[in-house]
Amino acid sequence: MDALAEASAFLFREARLLDQRSWDAWLDLFTPDGLYWAPLRHDQPDGINHASLFHEDALMREVRARRLEEKRAWSQQPVTQAARIVGNIFLLPEQDGDLMVASTFHMLEWRRRDHRMLGGQYTHRLRRTEDGLRIVLKRIDLIDCDAVHDALETFL
Amino acid sequence: MPGPDANHVAQLVQADRVHRSVYTDPAIFDLEMERIFGRAWVYVGHASQVPNAGDYHQALIGRQSVFMIRDPDGAIHVLFNRCAHKGAKLVAFPDGNAGKFLRCPFHGWSYRCDGSLHAVPIRDGYEGTRFDMQDPQFSVRRVPRQASYRGFVFASLAEDGPDLETFLGGIRTSIDNFCDRAPAGEVEVAGGVFRVWQHSNWKIFFENLNDTSHPMVTHESSVNAARARYKSLEPGAKMPFRLHIIEGNGEPYEFWDKLEMVAYDRGHSYMGAIFTPPTDPVSLAHIATLKAAYGEARTQEILEIQRHNSIIYPSCSPHTSFQQLRVIRPIAVDRTLVEIYTFKLKGAPEEVFHRAIVYANVVNSPSSNVMPDDIEVYARCQEGLETDGGEWVSLHRDAGRDRRIAGGLAANGLSELPMRNQFRAWADYMAQGA
Secondary structure, three states, rough: OOOHHHHHHHHHHHHHHHOOOOHHHHHOEEEEEEEEEEEEOOOOOOOOOOOEEEEEOOOHHHHHHHHOOOOOOOOHHOOEEEEEEEEEEEEEEEEEEEEEEEEEEEEEEEEEEEEEEEEEEEEEEEEOOOOEEEEEEEEEEEOOOOOOOOOOOOOO | OOOOOOHHHHHHOOOOEEHHHHOHHHHHHHHHHOOOOOOEEEEEHHHOOOOOOOEEEEEOOOOOOEEEOOOOOOEEEEEEEOOOOOOOOOOOOEEOOOOOOEOOOOOOOOOOOOOOOOOOOOHHHHOOOOOOOOOHOOOOEEEEEEEEEEEEEEEOOOOOOOOOOHHHHHHHHHHHHHHHOOOHHHOOEEEEEEEEOOOOOOOHHHHHOOOOOHHHOOOOOHHHHHHHHHHHHOOOOOHHHHHHHOOOOOHHHHHHHHOEEEEEEOOEEEOOOOOOOOOHHHHHHHHHHHHHHHHHHHHHHHHHOOOEEEEEEEOOOEEOOOEEEEEEEEEOEEEEEEEEEEEEEOOOOOOHHHHHHHHHHHOOOOOOHHHHHHHHHHHHHHHHHHHHOOOOEEEEEEEOEEEEOOOEEEEEEOOOOOHHHHHHHHHHHOOOOO
């Protein structure tokens, strides 16, 4: 399989795991030091000197995944339902042997009162490991990152 | 129900309960805009957000779109966001730079940074008319009063009333401590702003800021998740800061009751925290810079003032130990905008700022694991209060047991004193005719 096909298959599988709320399987897609990051601003240089919508290592991803399944997570009564479409996938120049994959996503969410549309660009840094591709960095640039937001509870 | 007049409004607030309509009646919300937000000192922004000439920062005072802007001499002016010609808003970004002059995008009238009219195109057309360059009605209108306390800029839409320091009263100590924690004695806004919707009345948000009996119930999901994650670390490991600030909500009632609630006139209050000398490297490095700047004794004094949320009613809430400021903007009777700013302590190590960013991400972000359950229960209150299932909301806990202290009242940590105190101020504002 060529790299583009391999990356595309990975992104589609990842999207499906998130749509299905298969958090544990999704968490396993990351390398141990992998980062899940959604900047708060367009062109934000880092997540250390500036607040982020998400800036989560394994520790915080696991807390989020666990909380979403807690019986008394009041804001998940009922749970968030989502469906994503990932497209416009193309390969950027590799970095130190890692695949750099740019894509565009469109995500529909439903919970309790409101439908919500979220969308933007994904940038994945994917490492080839013995277990297959693993995420070193998933960066999500929402088109409305700097908007007033309702709660963002699940992973994008 | 009759329309809200002063007599009617007075009946809605009693010493230990409030009528549900204060949260649900659009006519009361309209009256609040006029009598509370039209009169109180409302937070606009921090001077550090407009460091250079022409820099502006937009804000809302009640329903009024205003902005503060710095002029070439360094002074800050709070102006209505409206061109004196046809009414177009002059500035568009939440924060930006207007250049040397504020220029209207419609017909090009331009103003100095103090709002005074600078130039109008095709001047000869105005000759012999009632137009007058010097007449204030052809300049950008200034808010009636503005003042700043240690860089925190407030404005009031009322011509008369107490000055800012009198208005703040005892809660000034929270702004002081916020700034004193900087070795240079000054703070600056940095690291961006979170903006979050609340589907509930603004007063519900304010009441919750000093509500100590909700954390273990509302936040059970995030507390459990943080505890479970901690258990999976190697035995004896220190709890990471990010888990600690989530897990802290799971403390039992006895813990919260030991904290001190202090309430001042005009609705202000704070929730004391128990001071335990910190041992983590970030705090130790911070303390070393404080000692170098202030000396041992003064540093101790500063650190011993340990507070959770402070409330500057009706517009903002500083968290002094983690450099956060939440700004609360009522949008409609059932909709509230909350903005969360993070500050840098001038002269403190960068790690202190990085920790403030982490705190903001974990606690105050729309993606926080903590806040969604707050947003949810506030919305459920809003929806429940709109039913005919009851007329009153209870504020009874520890009612009648407040202690008088200089400039205010104090109570045990689980007391609903801060809520009763907010409604005392609310009733005072609302009873006065506009």
